[in-house]
Amino acid sequence: MAEIALEKAPRKAREVYEKGMASFERGNLDYAMDSFLMALELCPELFRARQFLRAAALKKAKSQKTSIFSRAFGTLGGSGAILKIQTLIKKNPAEALRESEDLLRKDPLNPTFINIATDAAVAAGLPEVGILNLEIAREHIAKDAKTIERLAELYTEVNRMHDARLAYEELVRLKPSDPLALKKLKDATALDTMQSGGWNQAGSYRDVMKDSKQAILLEQQSKAVKTSRDVDNLIEETRAKMEREPANINYKRQLAELLAKADRRDEALQVLELAQQATGGADPQIARLISAIRLEQIDSEIEALKSAGDQAGLDRKRQERADYLFQDAEERVQRYPNDLQFKYEYGVLLYERGMLNEAIQHFQRSQQNPQRRIRSLYYLALCFKQKHQFDIAAEQLERAADELQILDDTKKDIIYELGTLYEAMGKPDKAVALFKEIYAVDIGYRDVSEKIEKTYRKS
Numbered sequence: 001m002a003e004i005a006l007e008k009a010p011r012k013a014r015e016v017y018e019k020g021m022a023s024f025e026r027g028n029l030d031y032a033m034d035s036f037l038m039a040l041e042l043c044p045e046l047f048r049a050r051q052f053l054r055a056a057a058l059k060k061a062k063s064q065k066t067s068i069f070s071r072a073f074g075t076l077g078g079s080g081a082i083l084k085i086q087t088l089i090k091k092n093p094a095e096a097l098r099e100s101e102d103l104l105r106k107d108p109l110n111p112t113f114i115n116i117a118t119d120a121a122v123a124a125g126l127p128e129v130g131i132l133n134l135e136i137a138r139e140h141i142a143k144d145a146k147t148i149e150r151l152a153e154l155y156t157e158v159n160r161m162h163d164a165r166l167a168y169e170e171l172v173r174l175k176p177s178d179p180l181a182l183k184k185l186k187d188a189t190a191l192d193t194m195q196s197g198g199w200n201q202a203g204s205y206r207d208v209m210k211d212s213k214q215a216i217l218l219e220q221q222s223k224a225v226k227t228s229r230d231v232d233n234l235i236e237e238t239r240a241k242m243e244r245e246p247a248n249i250n251y252k253r254q255l256a257e258l259l260a261k262a263d264r265r266d267e268a269l270q271v272l273e274l275a276q277q278a279t280g281g282a283d284p285q286i287a288r289l290i291s292a293i294r295l296e297q298i299d300s301e302i303e304a305l306k307s308a309g310d311q312a313g314l315d316r317k318r319q320e321r322a323d324y325l326f327q328d329a330e331e332r333v334q335r336y337p338n339d340l341q342f343k344y345e346y347g348v349l350l351y352e353r354g355m356l357n358e359a360i361q362h363f364q365r366s367q368q369n370p371q372r373r374i375r376s377l378y379y380l381a382l383c384f385k386q387k388h389q390f391d392i393a394a395e396q397l398e399r400a401a402d403e404l405q406i407l408d409d410t411k412k413d414i415i416y417e418l419g420t421l422y423e424a425m426g427k428p429d430k431a432v433a434l435f436k437e438i439y440a441v442d443i444g445y446r447d448v449s450e451k452i453e454k455t456y457r458k459s
Helices: 011-026 029-042 047-064 068-077 079-091 093-106 111-123 127-140 145-157 161-174 179-196 212-222 228-244 249-261 265-279 284-308 311-335 340-352 356-366 373-386 390-403 409-424 428-441 448-458
Strands: none
Touching: 011 029, 011 047, 029 047, 029 093, 047 093, 047 127, 047 390, 079 093, 079 111, 093 111, 111 127, 111 145, 127 145, 145 161, 145 179, 161 179, 228 249, 249 265, 249 284, 265 284, 284 311, 311 340, 340 356, 340 373, 356 373, 373 390, 373 409, 390 409, 409 428, 428 448
């Protein structure tokens, strides 16, 4: 059972999910969780519904401030459900996964609930759900070597080798004298190197090292393709793979990347256009790669104009780059209307051009992407601020701040902007309280030092 995108889910599941999102936005967390669970009943593979189900449960748990003791009693009270899930994992993994959601809804940070839910997800063939559970545990619970190790193993299972490598590095920091952890880190590092270099078809290190010719190719790839001879060898090898498996789109992407590294960008674009034709234009990764290579071409021309000292030509070429970025983003949104990442990127460009209403429309959709939700809310606030709709802008930032647990750079940006909005709304006390939050941890952030010291001088 593989995860599916929202646009591919059954219509009824999408409708119920949208109701859940509306309730989530209004802060009606119980109804939101009911809706997300119903959407998962209709379509268990709808990963986005599960992400926001967790987000709602976390938000509710944060407001209730569950103690260690109440969590222990919760585990005891859930012992019957845990035994039931353990039995179902062997007989009916899908039902076990459904039952485990009830436990995580009650307490998404209970380690026992997280572990049993992860067992159920893996048994049901949804390792990404297990990863979601363990990532939450890693972020919100004290560092635990077993959790990190299992997370690394699941990253490896789904071929997310860079994430696996980082997890194993964390595991080694926790268990520096564990030889098995060190070995796993070494293996993950090798696979990450291959994957980042385009060898993502390899099942294991041994698969790639079947013969000496392949070993030479791997060595060349690990050197970040430093010589033209290395590039040529890798290009020819990839062309041979394409001939053996002409329907394999991954090989076309790999070949295009290698041709681009060899400064043979026109050839790379030809390969990608063939790949786009083969997929009927349905692969957004190909579209993104085409855009990246075309931008490389323009950037190369910009560098040449800089070297030649042609300022007029340089200004024209920079404008051409900006126009291409905008037009390309617009075309991608039209071609892939359900890709929320593309909507976010286009929204940023619309905002930068002062097209605020159009930008708002796209950010209102892109906030449904969990990876882009916070930044979408941030940009929504900036748009409403530009329109002098300060109260609506503040609502977006309050929502975003509430969902962030750590005062990192993103949350600093959000709190700062919220403070400036309170200033504009004539609420100086609220503004100063927010600026103090930043001042207490980062005195050098923007002009918070000046703002706080000015406040003290007045008093």
